[in-house]
Amino acid sequence: MDIRLENLQVSYPGHSTPVVDIPSLTVAAGRQICLVGGSGSGKTTLLNTLAGIVLPTRGSVLYDDMDIASLSEGRRDRFRAANVGYVFQTFNLLQGLSAMENVAIAASFGGVKASEAKTRAKDLLERVNLGHRLDSRPGTLSVGEQQRVAIARAVINRPTVVLADEPTANLDVENGDEVLELLKETVREAHSILVLVTHEPRVQSHFDDVQVLSEISA
Amino acid sequence: MNLPRLINRSISQRWFSSCLTSLSVALGVMLVAAILVVKDEMEQSFLKPGRGYSLVVGPPKGSSLTLVLNTVFHMETSAGLLPFRVLDSLEQSRYVKLAVPYSVGDTFKGYRVIGTTGAVFSKYFPHPEGKTPQEKFADGGPFHYDRKALALTLSRLTNTDPPEGAENVKEVNEAVVGYEVARRLGVRVGYQIEPTHGVEGTTHAEETLWRVTGVLKRTGTPIDKVVLINLDSFYRIPDHKGALVIKPDGSGLEATFSAALVFPKPGVNKALLYARLKGRKDVLVAEVDTELRKLFSLVGDVDKAFLMVSVLVVVIGVLSIMVAIYNTMNERRREIAILRAIGARKTTVMSAIVGEAGILSFFGAITGLLMAHGLVAVSAGYVEQKANFRPDPTHVMVEEIMLLAGVTILGALAGLIPAWKAYRTDVATHLAPLS
Numbered sequence: 119m120d121i122r123l124e125n126l127q128v129s130y131p132g133h134s135t136p137v138v139d140i141p142s143l144t145v146a147a148g149r150q151i152c153l154v155g156g157s158g159s160g161k162t163t164l165l166n167t168l169a170g171i172v173l174p175t176r177g178s179v180l181y182d183d184m185d186i187a188s189l190s191e192g193r194r195d196r197f198r199a200a201n202v203g204y205v206f207q208t209f210n211l212l213q214g215l216s217a218m219e220n221v222a223i224a225a226s227f228g229g230v231k232a233s234e235a236k237t238r239a240k241d242l243l244e245r246v247n248l249g250h251r252l253d254s255r256p257g258t259l260s261v262g263e264q265q266r267v268a269i270a271r272a273v274i275n276r277p278t279v280v281l282a283d284e285p286t287a288n289l290d291v292e293n294g295d296e297v298l299e300l301l302k303e304t305v306r307e308a309h310s311i312l313v314l315v316t317h318e319p320r321v322q323s324h325f326d327d328v329q330v331l332s333e334i335s336a
Numbered sequence: 337m338n339l340p341r342l343i344n345r346s347i348s349q350r351w352f353s354s355c356l357t358s359l360s361v362a363l364g365v366m367l368v369a370a371i372l373v374v375k376d377e378m379e380q381s382f383l384k385p386g387r388g389y390s391l392v393v394g395p396p397k398g399s400s401l402t403l404v405l406n407t408v409f410h411m412e413t414s415a416g417l418l419p420f421r422v423l424d425s426l427e428q429s430r431y432v433k434l435a436v437p438y439s440v441g442d443t444f445k446g447y448r449v450i451g452t453t454g455a456v457f458s459k460y461f462p463h464p465e466g467k468t469p470q471e472k473f474a475d476g477g478p479f480h481y482d483r484k485a486l487a488l489t490l491s492r493l494t495n496t497d498p499p500e501g502a503e504n505v506k507e508v509n510e511a512v513v514g515y516e517v518a519r520r521l522g523v524r525v526g527y528q529i530e531p532t533h534g535v536e537g538t539t540h541a542e543e544t545l546w547r548v549t550g551v552l553k554r555t556g557t558p559i560d561k562v563v564l565i566n567l568d569s570f571y572r573i574p575d576h577k578g579a580l581v582i583k584p585d586g587s588g589l590e591a592t593f594s595a596a597l598v599f600p601k602p603g604v605n606k607a608l609l610y611a612r613l614k615g616r617k618d619v620l621v622a623e624v625d626t627e628l629r630k631l632f633s634l635v636g637d638v639d640k641a642f643l644m645v646s647v648l649v650v651v652i653g654v655l656s657i658m659v660a661i662y663n664t665m666n667e668r669r670r671e672i673a674i675l676r677a678i679g680a681r682k683t684t685v686m687s688a689i690v691g692e693a694g695i696l697s698f699f700g701a702i703t704g705l706l707m708a709h710g711l712v713a714v715s716a717g718y719v720e721q722k723a724n725f726r727p728d729p730t731h732v733m734v735e736e737i738m739l740l741a742g743v744t745i746l747g748a749l750a751g752l753i754p755a756w757k758a759y760r761t762d763v764a765t766h767l768a769p770l771s
Contacts, residue, residue: 166764171677192681199679206767210674214345226338227679271678 119201119278121145121168121311125177128160128167136175137163139336143329145279150302150312152322155331161315164331165281168313169202170194181278199227203272203310205301207284209264211256211271217243217263218252221271228275235274242270245307246300262293269301273308280305282314286321298324338680342688343695350664357653357660358700364650365704365743370711371646372735374719374727375639377712381556381725382409382628388462389624390606393426393435393613394418394595400622401631407438407595408624410448410558414440415620417581417592420490422619426598431609434460434599439570439579441594442531447517449531449563451570451593454481457512460599465553474518476525476550479510485568490591493571493580509569511546515554516561523548531563533573544573567593650743657696658750661689665757672758673766682759689755690748697747701740708736 121144128138137160145151155161166172167179170186178185181201189197203224211220218239225235243252246266256264265285272280285301286294298321305312314321315331322328347354394403395416405411426435436458439451457478459467469477485507487499513523523529528545546565554560570576571591580589600606613621672685713729720726 162768163764166767169677171763171767192683195676195679195681198677199681202679204677206677210670210677210767212345212671212674214349215341219341223338223341224678227675227681227684275679 119147119182119311120180121279121313122180123177124180126167126174126179127176128163128172129175136160138167138174140164140334141336143334145311145313147278147311148306148309149327150305150325151314151327151329152325153313153315153329153331153334154317154319154322155315156317159331160335161317161331162283165204165283165313165315168279168281169204170198199224200229200275201278203275203277203280205265205268205272205280205282205285207287209256209261209268209288211264211267213256216253216255217248217259217267220256220267221274224271225274230275238274239270242274242304243267245304246270261288262297265289265293265297266300269297269304273304273310276308277310279311279313280308282312284316284318285314286316286318291320294320295324338684339687339691342675342684343691346668346688346692347695353660353664354696357657358696358703360656361650361653361697361700361743361747362704362707364646364648364653365701365739366707366711367646367649368643368739369705369708369736371639371642372733372739373708373712373729373731375635376733376735377727377731378635378723378725379632382631387464389597390600391598391610391613392595392622392624393422393598394620394622396618396620398620400620401627403595403620403622404624404627407597408558410440410450410562414594417579418595418619419581419583419590419592421590423593423596426596429609431600431605431612432598433601434458436461436597436599437567437593438595438597439567439593441576441579442533442570442573444517444529444531444563445521447514447521447561447563449511449565449570451565451567453483453486453567454478456564461597463552463559464555464557469550472552473512474515474551474553476512476548479512479549479564479566480506480508481566482506482568485566486571489568489571493591494589496588507568507572508566509544509546509572510549510566512550512552512564513548514552514560514562514564517563518551523551525550529563531565651746653700654697654743654746654750657693657700657747658753661693661751661754662757665754668758669761669766672761673763676761676763677767685761686755686759689758690751693751693754694744694748697750698740698744700747701743704743705736705740 123140123143126138126140127136129136153161163172167174173187178187186194186197221239221242222235225238226232240252243249246269248263248266251259251263282301286298289297302312389408392403392407395418398415402412402415406414423435423437426432434455436452436455440448442449457469463472465471482505484499484501484505488502488505491498511529517523525548527548529548530545579592581592583590600609610621610623613619675685709729712727716726716729
């Protein structure tokens with residue numbers, strides 16, 4: 119499934135200029151793209167728009183030919199559960215759940231049966247070298263481990279796209295590089311698109327396809 | 337699968353405040369359930385003994401309610417004395433099926449002793465276990481009762497001629513004990529017991545023993561706590577000469593008894609008999625059922641007030657769940673945003689909040705019910721001492737199940753307000769990294 123942005127504008131009330139203003143952008147299935155932008159350049163808003171969390175003020179976000187903005191809120195939730203994986207800068211794991219439960223719960227939202235979700239979660243956590251921390255709570259994991267759990271959670275439904283919002287910003291260089299490579303590998307194995315936004319020049323070196331937001335914006 | 341897990345997670349993350357809010361519901365439910373159980377037990381303990389009884393005839397003193405309490409429940413002291421000719425007139429009445437006289441005044445180790453006739457074991461005399469002696473007795477059988485023995489004893493008391501055939505009369509002192517008397521005092525068939533005079537338990541001037549011929553089955557009514565003795569033996573005790581009064585025409589003495597339980601024949605006989613007895617100035621007649629209803633209409637208003645206060649406590653408890661969840665909404669918003677971002681629907685998030693409120697209410701209600709029965713168990717002895725009935729803590733009522741369901745539903749409904757707040761949470765705003 120390709121993703122196409124057509125005349126996309128996202129504005130917030132009270133702001134005269136749009137936060138996101140991209141005339142055209144296409145990301146083909148399976149591609150991994152790094153979008154670079156400074157603070158306030160609309161990186162997170164763009165990802166939220168791709169996820170259907172924020173609706174465009176103008177234009178469309180097309181998954182093949184389906185405009186995500188045309189879906190009702192409930193259908194957008196279902197679409198997101200099945201087609202979008204999200205990796206956040208601050209990991210955003212649920213504190214009361216174990217590593218395995220944090221991963222499995224996303225699969226359950228995607229309609230996967232509980233037993234199957236657990237099996238997938240276990241396999242994925244082993245894949246990101248956390249097979250020994252399945253029952254650990256987020257608070258007992260290191261930041262690097264927490265982000266690896268978040269990566270496993272993002273890919274468990276083999277989504278169309280994995281959206282990564284500054285995934286290495288809270289990690290040291292060594293951990294950051296490791297997590298980045300792991301993210302790319304697991305996303306590739308899931309045959310998903312990876313859209314990563316960052317302000318760190320170091321991260322760009324891991325990608326062949328790097329686009330600067332200010333350059334692709336109108 | 338997600339929903340229970342989310343609810344469980346939310347509760348366990350805030351276990352202390354969850355416990356406190358549940359406890360506030362539990363306290364309200366405890367009060368309501370305890371009042372319901374005690375009220376029901378009280379009604380049962382008062383209405384059960386009254387079942388099957390019809391009219392009570394006593395001396396024309398005091399109130400009808402006191403007469404019923406005295407005769408059916410063996411509470412209070414007897415209001416006065418009735419001459420035996422009243423019993424004769426009742427027994428001979430064409431409206432009466434059975435008349436059972438009671439003569440009271442003695443006790444046996446704190447339990448009331450009642451002098452009565454063999455009619456108390458008649459199939460018409462109510463007993464929850466059945467009609468025949470086999471069905472009524474746990475062990476042994478009725479005492480020996482002979483009308484001639486009574487006539488002979490009374491003739492001696494009143495210095496009148498003995499009845500015909502008196503020389504062949506067998507005079508015995510026999511007793512039948514209620515279930516509780518037998519259980520608590522260890523009395524069995526064949527034992528000899530010695531009742532004492534009055535409530536204070538003064539020993540009679542002459543040692544007089546009664547042989548126990550039977551133990552009644554448990555009925556859960558006041559009859560479990562009495563000792564029945566044959567009426568003639570009651571009057572053979574020299575201390576009971578006080579049961580004699582001067583005849584109205586002054587022609588001599590006549591014997592008296594305390595009261596009579598009267599069972600009319602079926603149909604209109606009860607109404608006719610009641611009207612006739614009501615018109616007499618020498619007796620007081622009370623309808624057992626009517627008096628008990630009057631009693632409960634008095635008690636009912638008081639317990640309705642208690643019940644209303646308790647229901648208010650439950651409502652406050654449920655509202656406290658709403659407030660507690662509502663107050664945590666700020667810290668929950670980020671979690672909600674994360675859940676929504678990874679695919680949770682708005683309705684899932686909303687249901688989790690409603691479910692949490694419902695579950696806290698459910699466990700609060702369960703705890704409250706257990707506490708209520710615990711409270712009844714702990715206070716049973718005190719209640720028995722003060723109110724003359726012992727509530728059964730194992731007695732579970734349908735109303736309690738309804739209370740459990742009602743509180744759970746009410747709690748879930750109270751959760752709708754914070755759930756609506758959760759529903760309206762803006763995901764993008766609350767996903768932003770914390771500064």
